[in-house]
Amino acid sequence: MTRAITRRTALAAGAGLIAAPPIVRQANAQSQFDWKRFAGERIEVSLTANPRSTILIQNQREFEDMTGIRVGAEQIPEQQHRQKFAIEFASGRASFDVVGISLHVNKRQVGRARWCTDIKALMADASITSPDFDFADFGAGAVAYSTQSDGRMDTLPEFTDYFILYYNKELLAAKNIAPPATFDEMYESARRLNDSSRQIYGNVGRGLRNANVVLYSSFLLGTQQRDFLDEQRRLISDTPDAIWAGEFYKKLLRDCSPPGVSGFNWNECQTTFMQGRAAFWLDGVGFAAPLEDRTRSRIAGKVGYAVVPRGPANHHCAMFGTGFGIAETSRKKGAAWYYLQWASGKANQLRYLTSGAGSPARTSPYRNEEAISQSRFSREFFSTLVESARISRPGLPEIVPVTEFRDTIGAALTSTIGGADVATELKKATEAFRPVLEASERAA
Template sequence: MIRRRHLLQASAGLLAVPAIVEKVGAQTAFDWKQFKGTKLEVNLAKSPRSDVLQAHQKEFEELTGIKVGSEQIPEQQQRPKVAIELSSGRPSFDVVNVALHVQKRLIEKGKWLADIRPMLKDPKLTVADFDYGDFSPAVVKAATAPDGLVHTLPLNQDLFILFYNKALLAEKGLSVPKTYAEMLDAAVKVTDKTKGVYGFVGRGLKNANMALFDTILLGWDQETISADGKTLLMDTPEAIAAGQYFAKLMRETSPPGAVGFNWNESQTTFSQARAAMWLDGVGFSAPLVDKTKSKVVDTVGFAVVPAGPKGHFTATYIDGIGIAEGSRNKGAAWLYCQWATSKAMCLEMLRTGSGTPGRASSYADEGVQKGSPFPKEWFDTVKASLKIARSGLPEIVAVTEFRDVFGIAITNTLGGADVATELKKATETFKPVLAKELT
């Protein structure tokens, strides 16, 4: 029996949008009903993108005659569940949403997902206007294995941006910071612990904090690992300087307990006007402009991540959607993946602020801002961020362990430990793990 887990709530904005099934099915010669009657299971990580897919799921079912059972699972539980089921060869799902910045090498090593190249080339299976060439080179690279196998379609490229509170900065006569030095200075000036107002909030929690640290590290024009994937770069002078900056920013200008914050606690703090600035993924924007969830609807601003002393970059983290190799419904699953990453659905994700698609056409659409809850500043920030985006986190099998080991080190520095000592110790701890992977 097909399993169904629907959203307990869907935002009014998503439910109110017009049906887009007509746009997706514009090529009438294509047989969308070729797998009519198939029952399909879809495993999604909990996110605003998944909200959009579930909000429009009935449209896909009407278009194809395929019955879909979809569920959203928080990423902390979804990732290990997906790994266990895919490695067993008998997953309970046909379609799966994966975080390529975390699961890419695992997927490729285990050959867990089907190669979609044959389906992409088959006009009976791929609608004529799908336009795979519309995806950016960066997201296509992330969805492609070293041997050329294409295991996923790009669903989203989350970009780190700066959320700021216009009112809190204006009270101190401050402009939006253009550099990390300016951001620290502004955060210090805004912080008023007696009033419970802080200059900055961000991820301090081990593992989760590495996404933020990696963004800051790019300001020193450095990755976490060498280009050939063989040498750790987490104890260099640049990494230590970035770590010292991050520790000072969090220690002096963040709320008590921020050392244990993930994105959700940071988002809540910012949305309640308790922090002037927050660095995190643009995909978390939607609740900030929702009057039922946010106190900063009229004061929230969006800006490009500040420049560091040696470079101006932001990290991007790419999600994909693919077909389980063990699925018996690959044809129907492929139709779902096409629909989920179609131009119409990508445009809807951008319009609602639920994601930043990997399709170039999404940003060229002049009507995307119409009916959107986001101001022009948000769209301008996204476009500018795409130009300075670099992949976040190393592409290695043991990326979760990497995040754990170095995440603990970063957390320790936020608590007062010496940055150089912690990063050097973590580097020595992780070296054998990387060496084993390379053998």
Template sequence: MKNQINRRTVLQASAGATALSAVPTVFGQAGFDWKRYSGQTIEVHLIKSPRGELLQKHQKEFEDMTGIKVGAEQVPEQQSRQKTVIEFNSGKTSFDVVHLSYHVQKSQFAKGKWMEDLRPLIASGAPADFDVKDFSAGGMFYATQADGRIDSLPFNLDPWILYWNKELFAAKGVAYPKNFAEIMAAAKKLHDPATGVVGFVGRGLKNANVPLWTGFFLGYGGQFFDANGKLATETPEAIASATMYRDLLKNTGPAGVAGYNWNEAQSLFLQGKAAMWIDGSGFAPPLEDASKSKVKGKVGYGVMPPGPKAQVSATFGDGIGVSAYTNKKGPAWYYIMWATGKAMQARMLATGSGAPVRLSAYSNAEAIANLTVPPEWLTAVAESLKIARPGLPIIEPVTEFRDTYGIALNNMLTGNDVGAELKKATTEFAPVLAKAS
């Protein structure tokens, strides 16, 4: 794979890298008072994820630096979405800081103006070294609303990559696939039910399954909407990509795959019983943990191969913002600066907990030297970000989009016609979209 990062590259990187174990110089910058809100307490709502775990692991650093006490909770994503909507709609939130999934909640939060516009705080309430220009364009695209408000800061981009079992590939002399057709061919060749090995595993559960399909859809040249703004989800590209999705999971996947979310897919791959798995880039840590994984040291991390018309990594993202209903905006903002700062972004990279949105993380020598996952993972992420496109339409009713098309995909796995299911889903979702516009 091109641009592979090795130890020699790490050792030759700039010597002035930020130390991961220490608080970086930005926190001690002269003229900025990190103790301004000492003695206050804030509540932080986090989505359960490797990123949430990372923030909680290092929370004491923030508390010691600022004197601000933090009460933080991690909530599974589906429950988090429900909780935040209920609380925002009530006009009073139990949390001061909120972690959000851009691909699901960006438009919804914007419509309600549920989060504080951070632009004044960025302009007057941040150390110079905080450096907003260090955030990637893709991250700031997600963080910026259509009216120009920056009501969160980006925390993580999640390009989807292809995880592959090198041992299983080598045993049957199969090369890493160069395109969509070769993904299908490899899956068929590696599928071996007699030994309990499947050629491919991925999300089949309704709603959760949509991002896997849309990754193929984009590679086939699909667009969510046509030039007139109408849904383009029953086109030849949509049908071809959904057929590929169906055939991979139905013909080379595990029994009961229609009930698989990411955790079931991960478990099968961890056991060495799946040759390929396509999902978000943040799953490397458990794969390289000998206490959890039977495939440690055997996993390949690959960029999504090109489809017939495009090479795309369907990408998602999350950010962190200040509740518009909190009376603790100052200390909440301090938490966000710490959470999205250079030190935390470097730690995210080193642990493989996600793909940082700060450009400096990718040239941080110590972060690279301290990788707890293979350098191949970093290469796959960096290359994937170059071909990243949002994996879901950026619309307010995105949850309904996932529900509607997720049911259609699920029905395909159980035998229904691909074209008929896409037509039905498109017809059902069109009025939902029109109502929200």
């Protein structure tokens, strides 16, 4: 069964995809591999609702025709999907063979419980791995993200999400302002661009508890600290660097963003920016498609793209990632592995890039000059992704209680937008979450 997709998800997938390179349907004569080996089987695939899942479902017939494997695919909103697969895995009766995993949230949880199959053995089996699979094409950072600390690779990389800076070219040009190179420049420019009489603001960003931590971490990555944990995996979210990042977060959202921003998640930010009511928006690369949709966006063709500005000590952008796992309890691992090869294959990865659905885990799409030249996205968009890959670092700590972490730290950050003292709030949040983390680490 293929679930209905939301209107927002369909929009984000974008129209006018660039033609992907043809999939090789016949293996080399010397290979034992056969795409039809598991013909007649049916697998269930559980995905998070997003533009990339929409692309896979829209092109699913391609896989079914090539392999003879039938696919029952569903895509579920992010929070519900995480809850669903965790409950099913824990019960020992997962309803799916393939599952999409947000590594920045669930990597350590999935790895500790050994819910997903180590795919290294599958990759090493020439009888079930296409000669055209080309594992070396995956970026080193994406592979590292999909690999557990014990060396098991229990997901295949799908997508690497970098935070980038979207900016409204028209608003900046009107005041002769260049895209900011540093966070300080970003704040000063945002203040200059504020025009509340016209309901135009210098910035928009996530203020909602939990969702806001990934924006805050973008600022923390610019400091000497660059992480939430020390070398002993102890929480350090109330240090001078952490407080600096919190102060910057507070003043950018409090001084330069729309009223009510403390309740904004990415969707409210996207709507505000799409309406031409904000000059800057720091968020994930996957939102480019709706911004450039001329049927929905007032600023299509006027969107600028830049890497995250430099911080006081370092220049990094927050990185997040997803991968596909095969349920350890699945009785159809062969067919599921075929799906993974197709889903993270070069054709779909190129579709992700040229549609604006996000930054693929493979490197080959960035070298496809023909497809890039035909894309509706500017050269600036693609160069921003390449440069972001060079400066990226994980935007969240790899811990099991990451949702509780985001809730606790996020509540503190939201309070600061309302005027609360940053140092006080971060200290209280750190003290509240530290025993939760310590208990989790002891259970490892």
